[in-house]
Amino acid sequence: MRLLEGKTAIVYGGSGVLGSKIARELYEQGTKTAIHCFHGWERAQKLAEELDPSGKNAIAVQADCGDPQAPAGLVEKVRNTFGSVDIVVNAVHPPFEPVDVADSKDGDWKLHLDAMMSGYHIFQTAIPVMREQQFGRLIYISAAMAVRYGAGCSMYTAVKRGMNGFCRTLAIEEAKNNILVNIVAPGGVADAETETGEDWDEMTKEFIAKCALGRFATSKEVANTVVYFASDLAEGITGQTLYVSGGEIML
Amino acid sequence: MKNLLDLSGRSAVIFGGTGNLGSFITKKLYENGAKVAVSYYFDREAEIAQKQLAALDPTGENVFAGYADIADRDSVEAFAADVRRKFSTIDIMVNTVHNPAFTPKDVYDMEWSDWKTDLDAQKGHFNACKSVLPAMREQQYGRIIYISGGLAVRHMASSAAFACVKGGMTAFNRTLAIEEGRNNITVNIVAPGKITSLDTDGAFAWDDAEAELLRQTPLGRFATQEEVANTVLYFASPLADAMTGQILYVACGELMR
Numbered sequence: 335m336r337l338l339e340g341k342t343a344i345v346y347g348g349s350g351v352l353g354s355k356i357a358r359e360l361y362e363q364g365t366k367t368a369i370h371c372f373h374g375w376e377r378a379q380k381l382a383e384e385l386d387p388s389g390k391n392a393i394a395v396q397a398d399c400g401d402p403q404a405p406a407g408l409v410e411k412v413r414n415t416f417g418s419v420d421i422v423v424n425a426v427h428p429p430f431e432p433v434d435v436a437d438s439k440d441g442d443w444k445l446h447l448d449a450m451m452s453g454y455h456i457f458q459t460a461i462p463v464m465r466e467q468q469f470g471r472l473i474y475i476s477a478a479m480a481v482r483y484g485a486g487c488s489m490y491t492a493v494k495r496g497m498n499g500f501c502r503t504l505a506i507e508e509a510k511n512n513i514l515v516n517i518v519a520p521g522g523v524a525d526a527e528t529e530t531g532e533d534w535d536e537m538t539k540e541f542i543a544k545c546a547l548g549r550f551a552t553s554k555e556v557a558n559t560v561v562y563f564a565s566d567l568a569e570g571i572t573g574q575t576l577y578v579s580g581g582e583i584m585l
Numbered sequence: 586m587k588n589l590l591d592l593s594g595r596s597a598v599i600f601g602g603t604g605n606l607g608s609f610i611t612k613k614l615y616e617n618g619a620k621v622a623v624s625y626y627f628d629r630e631a632e633i634a635q636k637q638l639a640a641l642d643p644t645g646e647n648v649f650a651g652y653a654d655i656a657d658r659d660s661v662e663a664f665a666a667d668v669r670r671k672f673s674t675i676d677i678m679v680n681t682v683h684n685p686a687f688t689p690k691d692v693y694d695m696e697w698s699d700w701k702t703d704l705d706a707q708k709g710h711f712n713a714c715k716s717v718l719p720a721m722r723e724q725q726y727g728r729i730i731y732i733s734g735g736l737a738v739r740h741m742a743s744s745a746a747f748a749c750v751k752g753g754m755t756a757f758n759r760t761l762a763i764e765e766g767r768n769n770i771t772v773n774i775v776a777p778g779k780i781t782s783l784d785t786d787g788a789f790a791w792d793d794a795e796a797e798l799l800r801q802t803p804l805g806r807f808a809t810q811e812e813v814a815n816t817v818l819y820f821a822s823p824l825a826d827a828m829t830g831q832i833l834y835v836a837c838g839e840l841m842r
Contacts, residue, residue, distance in 0.1 A: 547771070570812035571816070
């Protein structure tokens with residue numbers, strides 16, 4: 335039994351480590367999937383081809399979401415291709431260099447504020463079609479850093495926390511249109527490179543010690559949480575956050 | 586393609602599984618492959634349990650019902666032992682017991698004796714957890730799911746004891762999640778807001794309060810028992826293997842934490 339049979343999705347940031355896993359899981363659960371990228375075109379294309387060599391049910395799409403016209407065009411394209419836009423996942427947040435507030439400059443905010451603005455565009459441009467459908471599932475990939483903090487990450491944390499508030503406001507605004515907005519907040523994620531744990535440094539080991547399960551979640555488990563919020567199991571659930579963190583975060 | 590909700594081979598204990606909500610949860614877990622054992626307390630529930638379980642599995646092989654007074658440790662242990670004898674394992678434990686519906690009373694009018702049903706429910710969850718932990722540790726696998734309520738986090742007059750227990754049990758469950766995480770035993774909380782088809786007469790004159798609550802609910806409706814059961818299924822399923830100490834408010838957006 336596949337949980338998302340017949341659904342359609344756009345995964346923004348779908349060429350990234352986490353985004354690509356989310357795209358893969360959504361596809362495998364029966365979703366026609368558009369894999370969005372900004373810089374990672376080759377990766378997005380490769381993933382789409384791998385998932386569906388016919389090119390019908392998995393496609394790669396490119397857009398600079400800092401420009402609202404770009405995601406709007408993308409939504410239109412996906413709707414024309416797949417017939418609907420049921421699920422939109424925002425997994426966009428580029429990697430950044432940590433910097434303490436004392437050492438930071440105005441310009442250090444740019445990457446984070448761009449991610450925030452992109453997040454706004456990504457959800458806003460999906461609303462008209464979702465309202466028309468009277469069905470929509472918006473899922474924001476936040477982070478444990480929205481609620482627990484670390485030196486050098488002030489800007490990142492401000493955006494993640496702020497976007498949680500944004501998502502809940504949107505959940506209230508669009509509930510009457512059966513558009514649900516939920517948040518997946520991963521803690522440390524064991525990706526392919528760190529799966530064995532052998533090469534983990536002291537700081538990482540310290541983090542793991544704080545995880546009740548004694549391990550990080552895997553990127554597949556983060557993707558599974560997205561699948562849950564997108565599925566019919568969660569029809570009565572909106573404005574909620576699930577921390578996928580092996581029990582590190584309990585709120 | 587692996588079914589991410591598949592519970593086949595798992596066995597589940599549902600304390601209060603004959604109740605209004607409990608029977609939905611029992612059915613949901615059974616339909617997704619789990620063997621189910623329900624506890625009942627009142628005599629009249631014994632018959633209900635038999636009927637309910639016969640409808641699920643006429644052979645009786647994968648279903649079980651037994652008496653348990655959740656506030657009595659020995660009684661709960663005996664029930665859990667029976668379940669283990671029948672199914673060999675106890676993989677999932679759901680506690681839906683917080684009964685009977687309390688009589689609303691302001692603190693001003695309360696006596697300590699008015700706390701009894703709530704304190705029994707609290708002790709009941711302790712007993713329920715104690716009764717399944719040895720099996721779960723042995724298996725190095727366990728899924729404990731506690732049915733809390735919106736009153737754990739948003740409060741209203743005349744429900745102090747109930748709210749106290751529900752709020753306190755959040756802390757209890759998270760502590761347990763930390764203690765047992767290394768044994769791959771997860772502990773999660775399902776907190777329904779108001780549920781549509783639950784019988785509420787006797788507890789409150791809902792009319793005005795209900796209309797007001799509905800107004801505060803973004804989806805413009807209350808969740809159904811089916812949706813609460815779906816949330817239990819989620820926490821019990823492989824989808825939630827990395828989740829512990831978490832709360833999902835099944836409240837159509839009324840509660841956002």
